[in-house]
Amino acid sequence: MTWAIDFMLDALYDGRRVRAFNVIDESNREGLAIEIGTTIPSLRVIAVLEELIAVHGKPDSIRLDNGPEFTAHVLAGWCAAHGIKLRYIQPGKPAQNAFIERFNRTYRTEILDAYVFASLTEVRELTTEWLDRYNTQRPHDSLGHVPPLTYRPRPTTLSESIPKL
Numbered sequence: 001m002t003w004a005i006d007f008m009l010d011a012l013y014d015g016r017r018v019r020a021f022n023v024i025d026e027s028n029r030e031g032l033a034i035e036i037g038t039t040i041p042s043l044r045v046i047a048v049l050e051e052l053i054a055v056h057g058k059p060d061s062i063r064l065d066n067g068p069e070f071t072a073h074v075l076a077g078w079c080a081a082h083g084i085k086l087r088y089i090q091p092g093k094p095a096q097n098a099f100i101e102r103f104n105r106t107y108r109t110e111i112l113d114a115y116v117f118a119s120l121t122e123v124r125e126l127t128t129e130w131l132d133r134y135n136t137q138r139p140h141d142s143l144g145h146v147p148p149l150t151y152r153p154r155p156t157t158l159s160e161s162i163p164k165l
Helices: 042-056 073-081 094-112 120-136
Strands: 002-011 017-025 030-037 061-064 085-088
Touching: 002 094, 017 042, 017 094, 017 120, 030 042, 030 120, 042 073, 061 094, 073 085, 094 120
Parallel strands: 002 061, 061 085
Antiparallel strands: 002 017, 017 030
C-alpha cells in the first residue's frame, strides 16, 4: 500500500496564509486526510501520519515531492523507524505523483477556488464535508465510476480487518 502526500497553499480573506496537507491512498484514491493550518511543520505531518496509521494501518511507502517539510531529517527518521519507504519524485516532475496532483486539482476547484474563507474553522468545516462526499459519493472514472469507499470499503470493526485463517 502506498500513500501519496502533498501541500497546497491558499489564503483567507484577510490575507493570512492557509496550508493544506493532503494524504491519499493510491490504491483506491481515498482521501485519508486534509490537515489545515497556517503552518504545518514536519512534526505535525508526522502526527497526522500516526493518526492515519492507527486507523488504516501502516503503508509500505509514501510518495512525495522534495518540499522542505518532506526532506526534513525528522520525517525521514520517523519513516525509517517505522519501516516506511519514502518515494521522492524528481524535482519539477509532478506527474510522477499523479494521483495526489489529480486530487489536489479537484480540491482546489471544488473548495479552495470556490469560496472566500473568513477563518481556518470555515476552511476546516467545508473541507471535512467535501472529503466525506469525495470518498463516499463522488464517482471516479478510474474506479469504474464508483466512489473510493465503494470501490474498496474500509473495515468497520477490528474483527473485519483481521484476515481469517
